[in-house]
Amino acid sequence: MSEPTAKGDNRKRGNIRQRGKSLQVRVYAGIDPVTGRQSYLTETVKGTDKAAHRQAQKVMTRLQAQVDRQRGPDSSVTLSYAIDEWLKTADIEATTRHGYVGYINRTIKPALGKIAVNKLTARALETFYAELRRCRVRCDGRPYIEHKLEGDHDCKVAKCKPHKCSGMANSSVRQIHSIISGVLNAAVRWEWISTNPAQIAQRPRQTAPQPDPPSPAEAARLVEKAFALDEDWGTLVWLVMTTGIRRGEACALRWSRVDLDEGIIEIRRSYTKLRGVGQEKDTKTHQMRRIALDTETIVLLREHKARMQQRCHELGAKWSENSFVFTSTRGSDLNEPYSPDAVSSRYKKMATRLGIDTHIHALRHYSATELLTAGVDLRTVAGRLGHGGGGATTLRVYAAWVAAADRKAAEVLGSRMPKRRP
Incomplete structure (x- = not known):
């Protein structure tokens, strides 16, 4: 079909053509001011019978009217x-x-x-x-x-x-x-x-957020079961529990961002899968953060790294510090990170077998609430979690636990005040 090229052109402004078992309505909408290419409005009508053709004619009339409205100064x-x-x-x-x-x-x-x-x-x-x-x-x-x-x-x-x-x-x-x-x-x-x-x-x-972290007793059962299933899996659950990082951040973590001598991990990226295709992206708040590790976590990560290096040697592959810390359980590809969905699914099944109604994100709540209950200041907790707003998000989500920490702080200060004589 020849398309109109100038004002007053009497040639057709649209057409209807069959595409398989459907009809495609195509209406010329002018020249795109940015690309300079001809622009079209299209819509598909199911079927190819007479009723479908009548419906397609109505659609074409509507699309042509839409083009006219878009060109009109008062529409x-x-x-x-x-x-x-x-x-x-x-x-x-x-x-x-x-x-x-x-x-x-x-x-x-x-x-x-x-x-x-x-x-x-x-x-x-x-x-x-x-x-x-x-x-x-x-x-x-x-x-x-x-x-x-x-x-x-x-x-x-x-x-x-x-x-x-x-x-x-x-x-x-x-x-x-x-x-x-x-x-x-x-x-x-x-x-x-x-x-x-x-x-x-x-x-x-x-x-209002209603975080529901596992109790300390439940957390202990969960991490114990994780290590019983698989040392690598246990290390992943332990790290999420002690640092509060998101599942996508754990999956995207590379050894080059783990400083075992200083006891620090850098969270710079997150990993996600969409329609089976994995990709790295920025963290949720688009900010890098550094999280300090405790002594036990450093020991576990050293052991995990040694296992990964030994596995790499057995496969005849060259070790790289840029490798992912937690890799896929399928096949022998050490450069494929653990899928976030697979992490959630495995954790949920494990918790269900233990009779605990929880999910992987609740470990993030566990980390936050345990720190706040222990009296760690709000800004530090917010920094470890990667919350923006200088602690405003943390305060909104964990208000009840902040109140408990505030009560503990009051008792500490009160205990240090001089005693009044009767």
Whole structure:
């Protein structure tokens, strides 16, 4: 198809073409001002029968109207289009982007995608958030959502799947709000709208953190079981328990960042897997930190390093200080780090066999609460955990344990005061 190249060109602005068992609608949207390339809006309609062709014609009309609105001086683009443009330019880490796209495709676009960004209001957003908190699929009170038959029918006779409302967590709705706000901020910068309604829209309250660390007795059983299963595995669990590092940080740790003479480890990177592909990235707070090690941990890491070097020698491979401290349990590749998901899964199974309801991240809570209960100052604990804000995050998450440490501090000071005579 020849595309229009100048104003007044009467050639077709779009077409419908078959792609397998679907129809693709393609509408010319002009020249991209940045790349200089021809831009298109596309949408797919399932099926190839007459009904599908009629639906495709409606889609093409809608897309052509959208292009006209985008070119009009007094109109605005749709939220769906704004989201797509924002995703092209936003600097977002791969794992975060994956989560955002899930929220966008499942929740945001189906509900608000067709609304023009200049028509979105704070009230509309607050209503949307309230609907999600009531029911994540926004069922409007309908008892059946997934129907087996089209048209009028008796759902009970057709055995349609009954629906039970399940509200979305406040944290998830806040995440959705963050995405919408980011998109609308971009729309303001791009002069599509003058103000961002998400900035004044009321979002759900942030749920208070409720850390549930294992007790000292449970922690002892967990680490003892870990060493009984595997010395390498036991060392990993021990290190997470004594330092409070995140699972991804433990998996990304390299021997070049472990100073056994000084008793220090440097946390610079985190490791993650997305769709089976592993990658290193910055830490959660994008900051490097150094954590001091106790004597017993240094001994365990020396023994672990010796085992790794011996294993490397047996495999006929050359040892490198840049090797990962904890490597994959599959095969003989000493350069493949332990998968964070595998760490979580193995730990959960181990805890379940011991009859302890916990997860690997709770060891981070254990480290923090034990230090605070022992009277270690808030800033030091925050530094070891890698919390930003100079301890504000640590105080918010572990407020109860900070209060206990404060009580202990009061008793210490009181015991040193001169005794009053009766």
